[in-house]
Amino acid sequence: MKTYSIGQAAKVLNLTPYALRYYDKEGLMPFLERNASGTRFFKESDIASLKIVDCLKSTGMPIKEIKTFIDWCSEGDSTLQQRHNMFQERKAVVEAHMAALVETMKVIEHKCAYYEEALEAGTEAVHKDNWAAQPR
Amino acid sequence: MKTYSIGQAAKVLNLTPYALRYYDKEGLMPFLERNASGTRFFKESDIASLKIVDCLKSTGMPIKEIKTFIDWCSEGDSTLQQRHNMFQERKAVVEAHMAALVETMKVIEHKCAYYEEALEAGTEAVHKDNWAAQPR
DNA sequence: GCTCGACTTCGAGTTAACTCTAGCATGGGA
DNA sequence: TCCCATGCTAGAGTTAACTCGAAGTCGAGC
Structure with missing residues (x-):
């Protein structure tokens, strides 16, 4: 082996x-x-x-x-239940983490779009007026 | 305000x-x-x-x-390009992180199933014989 | 036999991101 | 007027997870 x-x-x-x-x-x-x-x-x-x-x-x-x-x-076998519980908890943790990352991604993509528009205009000022109207 | x-x-x-x-x-x-x-x-x-x-x-x-x-x-505006690049990089980082979490999740779910079977049988030994045959 | 690279232990050092302590200032309520 | 919560600074302490340095051992190849 x-x-x-x-x-x-x-x-x-x-x-x-x-x-x-x-x-x-x-x-x-x-x-x-x-x-x-x-x-x-x-x-x-x-x-x-x-x-x-x-x-x-x-x-x-x-x-x-x-x-x-x-x-x-x-x-050994006497701890099977604990180990199962632990993996269930880890599953929940990962699901929460993924959900948080989805939210993070939304913000990042919004910022990417923001900077693309600003680059096109040559200035960030294009966003100054309608910031409140920006979709989050 | x-x-x-x-x-x-x-x-x-x-x-x-x-x-x-x-x-x-x-x-x-x-x-x-x-x-x-x-x-x-x-x-x-x-x-x-x-x-x-x-x-x-x-x-x-x-x-x-x-x-x-x-x-x-x-x-100000002279750094728009850097800032845009930075968010693009962050986006890639988050995507990679999410992909890694998907892999992690697969392993965890596999382990959850493993322990459910073991709990049902009352012993981890049910997996000993066919470990190699387990889907990863 | 000698050298080299990879292994060993022990304990100290590193890094990031807080977290707290001490001592002091300030402002509002009883 | 006094007290209490909350704020301030400077600087020390904490924690996790390594990371490294020193000094030594071991086995392979020349």
């Missing part, structure tokens, strides 16, 4: 070896093994697990909470 | 007075006025400007770059 050094794993996951050691120190990789001389080696299952970590991170979850999840994974 | 104290502005913008003073110190509010005794008062135009700041922040733009934009605003 293929394994990865910390440098290779970092490359695959688009992280630095520093970050991976930090995650290890924070307890995000309890199943990570080492060879006789103490060097970490990452199995495919470790890479997969780190991809989940990355997924949770991208929902804005802090490392400490991710660790809680990892601990639940180690505890 | 209605104005707001720093506390009122903070409430309206869902920020703290600390944060608003910090933004002021960082130069994000060059048009902000004060009364005779040095107390800031926020006009509607300041509130609107801070909403744009908030919008840019929510695209992940750091304060220093937002300041650059604010400075361009102060410089």
Whole structure:
């Protein structure tokens, strides 16, 4: 079975070896093994697990909470409900985040249009009179 | 014309007075006025400007770059092109962010389904055999 | 045998964006 | 008149998530 050094794993996951050691120190990789001389080696299952970590991170979850999840994974079937709840909550968080981004996008597109008109006119002054009439 | 104290502005913008003073110190509010005794008062135009700041922040733009934009605003029509470019870039950033969130969401939903099945079976072991066959 | 690159640990340093503390000023209500 | 909330400044403290430096080990290739 293929394994990865910390440098290779970092490359695959688009992280630095520093970050991976930090995650290890924070307890995000309890199943990570080492060879006789103490060097970490990452199995495919470790890479997969780190991809989940990355997924949770991208929902804005802090490392400490991710660790809680990892601990639940180690505890086995008795924590299935907590883990399910956690993913449900993450789903809600991502949905909220996406909704917020849609609103952000509306403002940005409005500003793009605003500056396109201003550029055409050569001056921002074109908007001064009818600002109140601008659609938000 | 209605104005707001720093506390009122903070409430309206869902920020703290600390944060608003910090933004002021960082130069994000060059048009902000004060009364005779040095107390800031926020006009509607300041509130609107801070909403744009908030919008840019929510695209992940750091304060220093937002300041650059604010400075361009102060410089007038000669920076229209830069400002337009900036919003175009922000649009691309938000689009990328949304696309990433869609991917994140797929993983999360997959995990929700995974844990629903596991809960039904009472054990995570139901997935052990056909993990490789799981759709990602 | 030597060198080189990649690995190790430990602990210190970095960065952004606040957040708070201390000490003081001000203005309105009882 | 006194009190209290709220404002001010300067500067220190906080937090997360790395990021790095120092000093040392290890295995491969020449």
